[in-house]
Amino acid sequence: MTEAQDPRTIRPTTRPTTKATVGMRVTHRRYVPYSYAHYAGNLVxxxxxxxxxxxVATELCIVTDGDEGLFASYSDVQFRSRVQAGDVIEISAELVRVGRRSREMDFEVRVVARGDEEGGGSAARVLDPPVVATTARGVVVVP
Incomplete structure (x- = not known):
């Protein structure tokens, strides 16, 4: 069998298609456990x-390209408000630019609920409106 006939040497001639479109968004919610408190006042x-x-970037790349992708860079990271243990946060990634292999995304962490120390032990309250804690822009590369 020659190399040209060996199926292990055949390379695809077409690129897989992407489902990535500007405006696509992925959102996660999670509770911030007290074991993540790093500073005084339960600050994370x-x-x-x-x-x-x-x-969230990984999930967005899986949805759009069937691959986890590889983070290439962050830019304009801003810590606008605190995140603390006992918070419930909502994290979102929105696709803002689609390149041949790059995916540029805007990120945001919002605190949607917070432990209420005045209410005692396990008291908590929903924040209305949520507090924007962290924003950033990032680029992920997919194969």
Whole structure:
């Protein structure tokens, strides 16, 4: 069998199609456990938000391209308000630009509920409106 006949050497000639379109959005919600408190006042470090951005970016790439993608960069990261243990946060990624292999996204962490220390032990309250805690823009590359 020659190399040209060997099916293991055949390379696809067409690129897989993407479902990525500007405006697509993925949103996660999660409770921030007290084990993540890093500073006084149960404050959680900013890296927690960045890790959450990675999670929503991964899901968005799976939905659009069938691949987890690889984070290439963050830009314009802004910590606008605190995230603390006992919060319920909502993390979103919105596709703002689609390149041949790159996907540019806007990210946002919103605190939608917070533990209520004055209410005692397990008291909490829904925040209306939610508090925007962290924003960023990032680029993910897919194969």
């Amino acid at each position: 470090d900013g890296a927690y938000s960045l890790a959450a951005f990675g999670d």
